[in-house]
Amino acid sequence: MSGTSAQGPRLRPTLDGIPTYKPGKPAGADAYKLSSNENPYEPLPGVLEAAVTAAGSFNRYPDMAVTGLTEELAERFGVPVEHIATGTGSVGVAQSLILATAGPGDEVIFAWRSFEAYPIITQVAGATPVPVPITAAGDHDLDAMLAAITPNTRLIFVCNPNNPTGNVIHRAELERFIDAVPRDVLVVVDEAYIEFIRDPEVPNGIDLYRDRPNVCVLRTFSKAYGLAGLRVGFAIAHEQVATALRKTAVPFGVSQLAQNAAVASLRAEEALLVRVEALVEERARVVAGLRAQGWEIPDSQANFVWLPLGERSAEFAAAATEAGVIVRPFPEGVRVSIGEAEGNSIFLSVAEAFRKTL
């Protein structure tokens, strides 16, 4: 019992109820890791070189203001540099967002199931998570999320596309939702997977943020840009929010390796987006293969697919591991990242065999 121990230091009792963040299982040397929505491609040589150049001076702290990357992002998105706040992965920025808005007695609303860090970082901040069940089809229930707002609500996460279902929210629905949220509640549109979206009806959160001071867009270099191991993400928000994020972030939280690699990735975007396109094509192959096998699955716009397997999820994951692919089971279903073609094909054969047992 952490809060009451007579022996050790007194820890916050709320920590007893908070699970440790569970990463996707590491893959063995000969297994395909399709459990953490990573980019399967190795770093581009130029991006690797940019990071390695910074490695020569890691006896020094990084540029705390993240100047080069911030300027590059501001120019690319046509926003003032003051509106950009970077952090230790987008999960680090998400934590800063909560610390900036919510404390004990305050509420943070999000769809559930969605990104598993939302309830954890909310509770770590001492605030109260308010999960709102997604629909049977895997969509955000935006009306129920609006109904969950109370005078204590401080922040709402909207995950578009949703992790782990891959479902998206269209422009009209999202605008209607945001415009119904009280102006003093921050709406964070988490777009970790935006580069994989091909549905033209999905809005770019940056268009929504421009004339709405209570909207913040959350992005990452971990997925399409392939920098998961370097930990760099960013938010685009109006100045008051972005300034608050700089106060609540861990100082020097973005290493110089990460800063350099992120800038190099933006400059190498053309080559990286060719890889993204290949992953989108693989996604189409996997989805078509699963549907041909008889699976009813959501139309994923991210770099993963979702099998709503319920209580048989763990069994499916075990069968996949046996076959050499590591997938991610949740109580409601299994999420499988789109990886190398060979790994995807093994997953398809596991799915085909499993389907016959349903």
Ligand code: PMP
């Ligand atoms: N948001 C969503 C929806 C995610 O799925 C993830 C990673 N799984 C993140 C944020 C965090 O990614 P990172 O911290 O690597 O930027």
